[in-house]
Amino acid sequence: MDDRNSIIETAHELAEAARGAALALFRQPSLDVDNKAPAHFDPVTAADRAAEDAMRAILARRRPQDAILGEERGRTEGTSGLTWVLDPIDGTRAFLCGAPTWGVLIAVSDANGPIYGLIDQPHIGERFEGGLGLAHVIGPHGTHSLRTRAPRPLAEAFLSSTFPEIGTAEDEAAFRRVKDRARLTRYGMDCYAYALLAAGQIDLVIEAGLQPYDIHAPIAVIEAAGGLVTDWTGGPAVQGGRVLAAANPAIHAEATALLNA
Amino acid sequence: MDDRNSIIETAHELAEAARGAALALFRQPSLDVDNKAPAHFDPVTAADRAAEDAMRAILARRRPQDAILGEERGRTEGTSGLTWVLDPIDGTRAFLCGAPTWGVLIAVSDANGPIYGLIDQPHIGERFEGGLGLAHVIGPHGTHSLRTRAPRPLAEAFLSSTFPEIGTAEDEAAFRRVKDRARLTRYGMDCYAYALLAAGQIDLVIEAGLQPYDIHAPIAVIEAAGGLVTDWTGGPAVQGGRVLAAANPAIHAEATALLNA
Numbered sequence: 001m002d003d004r005n006s007i008i009e010t011a012h013e014l015a016e017a018a019r020g021a022a023l024a025l026f027r028q029p030s031l032d033v034d035n036k037a038p039a040h041f042d043p044v045t046a047a048d049r050a051a052e053d054a055m056r057a058i059l060a061r062r063r064p065q066d067a068i069l070g071e072e073r074g075r076t077e078g079t080s081g082l083t084w085v086l087d088p089i090d091g092t093r094a095f096l097c098g099a100p101t102w103g104v105l106i107a108v109s110d111a112n113g114p115i116y117g118l119i120d121q122p123h124i125g126e127r128f129e130g131g132l133g134l135a136h137v138i139g140p141h142g143t144h145s146l147r148t149r150a151p152r153p154l155a156e157a158f159l160s161s162t163f164p165e166i167g168t169a170e171d172e173a174a175f176r177r178v179k180d181r182a183r184l185t186r187y188g189m190d191c192y193a194y195a196l197l198a199a200g201q202i203d204l205v206i207e208a209g210l211q212p213y214d215i216h217a218p219i220a221v222i223e224a225a226g227g228l229v230t231d232w233t234g235g236p237a238v239q240g241g242r243v244l245a246a247a248n249p250a251i252h253a254e255a256t257a258l259l260n261a
Numbered sequence: 262m263d264d265r266n267s268i269i270e271t272a273h274e275l276a277e278a279a280r281g282a283a284l285a286l287f288r289q290p291s292l293d294v295d296n297k298a299p300a301h302f303d304p305v306t307a308a309d310r311a312a313e314d315a316m317r318a319i320l321a322r323r324r325p326q327d328a329i330l331g332e333e334r335g336r337t338e339g340t341s342g343l344t345w346v347l348d349p350i351d352g353t354r355a356f357l358c359g360a361p362t363w364g365v366l367i368a369v370s371d372a373n374g375p376i377y378g379l380i381d382q383p384h385i386g387e388r389f390e391g392g393l394g395l396a397h398v399i400g401p402h403g404t405h406s407l408r409t410r411a412p413r414p415l416a417e418a419f420l421s422s423t424f425p426e427i428g429t430a431e432d433e434a435a436f437r438r439v440k441d442r443a444r445l446t447r448y449g450m451d452c453y454a455y456a457l458l459a460a461g462q463i464d465l466v467i468e469a470g471l472q473p474y475d476i477h478a479p480i481a482v483i484e485a486a487g488g489l490v491t492d493w494t495g496g497p498a499v500q501g502g503r504v505l506a507a508a509n510p511a512i513h514a515e516a517t518a519l520l521n522a
Contacts, residue, residue: 027462097445124401218466
């Protein structure tokens, strides 16, 4: 299947380009200008745009028939039925703080949702890949298969959310019903939490207020590893909003029951 | 100064040994046994002990005159006036979740406190080193000097704490007085937050309930980079407890005023 190989090769070329653009500003003193500069200079947005533009240039050359949906440059129409869904830097605050939990998100989606995705952490040099028959992470310690955790009760489960203050007051109350029964809750991991769920390290990720480009790549990677990603009611998550990622159907059912209690 | 070089070489040898012992269990399926095993097997403690024992074996050979204070094996007396203060895995919960924010902490302290320290993140392959004339990080993207941020108002500052629920109710209220005025608060970073403070990425770290082995290495690295580490009242932090790490005296003063308001 030639198109499969083209998609995979193109995605890795995009990820390499985004890595370079993002690392050129990560932990650089130039990032420190944002409270000194006179006007509205935003260096993270600069890194975001540079990374997205680099990815779009590659797509224009290699996959001009495909549509693009990117955080920074919006939507470009295509004719193939496939859309590249790009978030050049997911986790802006982590990036600003120098933390290694932001990532580059690259997905390929058709009318039914993501069919393939990458979650790339450039500083660590770690790339989580799922879909089109693949489910593995390539990183500084080699290549390893991705497989989500086997079912265990929520009382023994690990939960992640980026912020303790999640969404509206109602959202936060729903989140706390799950959190209060989980064994362990971690904050601050942005897209890296989805990667750890795919890698079998944690059981649940709960977020609110997501955009489509925040979640397409995680859906592809997590589904390829055996997990599931829905909205909080169990419906499709491709539009973002309130998102629940789960290692298996059993823990997903336990979490949705509490989120909607 | 031969002893200086011996200390530095020994510390790196310890860090290498601890890396190997910790990575042998990090993200390994064997870590997943803890809710299936019959009795009291605790694989993180196993990794902790293996790492500390490996470090103690090196010290027994290279620096038998020095004392040791380790998280897992307690205190070993010495005759030199120097103590190696070791936390083989700081950030047990991060380690369990597969997050890259735990670390190996190695410090050398005399009667006045730490004179040298390492914060090592084995998965990333990143080592923050400070004291005895050194202040740099060695990592996957080369070696870079460590220097804390210049003063800026708290309203523009980045704050980190491992848990949103910090210490007692009184501790949490004090923490919130700072948090509510900071520009950005990140959670979940364990010892990696001190490394980012030394690297000029964030302005403040506030923690409670620390042990001496949690803070000796961060003190050495942060002081070498130009920052300061005290308890919440501005006194010595070498005993752990409530700890405030700050990029510079101005932001330290602003934080202590609010913590003690």
